[in-house]
Amino acid sequence: MKLKVCGLTQLHQIQELIAMNVDFLGFIFYEKSPRYVLKHLNLEDISQIHHPGKTGVFVNENAETVIEIAEKAGLHFIQLHGDEDENFIATLRNKLNPDIGIIKVIRMGEKTENIESLIQNLKTNISYLLFDTDAETFGGTGKTFDWTLLNNIKIPFPYFLSGGISLENSNHLNTLRQTPFSLDINSKFETEPGIKDVEKIKRLYEKL
């Protein structure tokens, strides 16, 4: 199983994760997040990071801004973590460099209905799904959702499992009928928002 580490802000930690062979590096381009990457690094810094899994996380951002950031920072994946609908995604797909993959986040919560039709409408415009816990802040809550919900639906794309993934709950991945393509970790592997506990990440990486 692959590993994505999200909410990175520190170049020395990014280099340690690259040395560890982490598969995806997540950068949050959402100004309201305490992990907003542009408070710490600029787009040129990110473009200089040599790794094939650089992922930009966006929340209800306009397509032109997403495209500009993706080009300037040399991103390989766009993670749409807001309420972007299938029309927005189709427009973005048409305009975006075809080499850049789109990861659509489904935020799982009490209000999340018709997950299967939501997914069907995305058609071929995305590369991956990501399931996270629904929240007013959109993400980064450290809270898990009810994973058994995933066992009741058909998931026609490889998916990232997210939302409060920790060393402890990663022991229970075998309860999932469809194995995640990748885990997506964030706040449970931090000493403070944006500052990762790299030793703890190593412990998870060795278990996968």
Ligand SMILES: O=C(O)c1ccccc1N[C@@H]1O[C@H](COP(=O)(O)O)[C@@H](O)[C@H]1O
């Ligand atoms: O981390 C944030 O601050 C954040 C803010 C807005 C949207 C997404 C955000 N992070 C994403 O949230 C998930 C789960 O994080 P956690 O493990 O529950 O802390 C992860 O995909 C981050 O990319």
